[in-house]
Amino acid sequence: MFKNPDKAPKSYTPAEALPKIAAFCAYQERTQKEVADKLKSYGLDEDEAGEIIIRLGREKLLDEERYAQAYARGKHRTNGWGRRRIKMEMKAKGLSEYCIKSGLKELDGDEYYDKLKQLLGQRAAREKESHPQKRKMKLMAYLTQKGYESDLIQEALGELADES
Template identity: 50%
Template sequence: MHDFESRKRKKPIDRKTALLKAADYCAYQERSQQEVRDKLYSYGLHHDEVEETISELITDGYINEERFAKAYAGGKFRIKGWGRRKIIQGLKQHRISEYCIKKGMLEIDPDDYFETLIKHLEKKKPLIKSDSMYILKGKLTQHVMAKGFEMDLIQEAIKHVLSKED
């Protein structure tokens, strides 16, 4: 086990090499400053070197928090069907500013958002085995809240989905 740990810890690389590696890392897909910062620390760089490298990457356009927020929000909504609350929580974990979070959230079309919520409910509804309307509503609510949707929209969407039966 000790031998494995010593092989895992590589010799720190110089800042110039780290900058090139980080530029490739950012070019592959949008990255937050925090992701790149963590990667640079994993290369064995010290605080000042990391911050200097981050600064260069921002200047050269490899890192852009607003662009990252838009890509993250749009992708998590379109591909994973996440709600706004879950997306915002994810962006905050990446230490994205409130301004960039707001910009990112503009990527989500309100009509598509409500339609996605309806689709989640319609997909889940037949899987719930209960004769009680109270339990059905509760389980549907719980399901889409876990996906990050807001309570006021959930109630409206559940009414919409359940009214289709009549």
């Protein structure tokens, strides 16, 4: 959808903005930063936006800890991201250290390692490099980029070599 540059964005009063932003939060989990940016786009000042954010928190529509937990689970299961990548992305979203730790606790150790092995197996099957050392380095680089820890990568690569 194209936006008309001649048309100014619509401004809302706090009373008009509240149901819109409540629907915005109910649709999916949001961070306070996302909500604040949306309220700013509605033409509200920081004080008005702050009051609405506090109200959303009291009404349990906005909860950054719940957001972090859902984010960590989702990015791990659907994108195959490791803890390091998830943590980095959550920091970039402005989440507190407490929320980040809470989100990372959602990742089950066995499921996490199984996902790592699954990604390794898929990538190894597609990898064309025949030189063993170069092949190992490429697989390690891929999993490191996904955010997995080196010790787990080494362990999974060892298991893969044992299976071969």
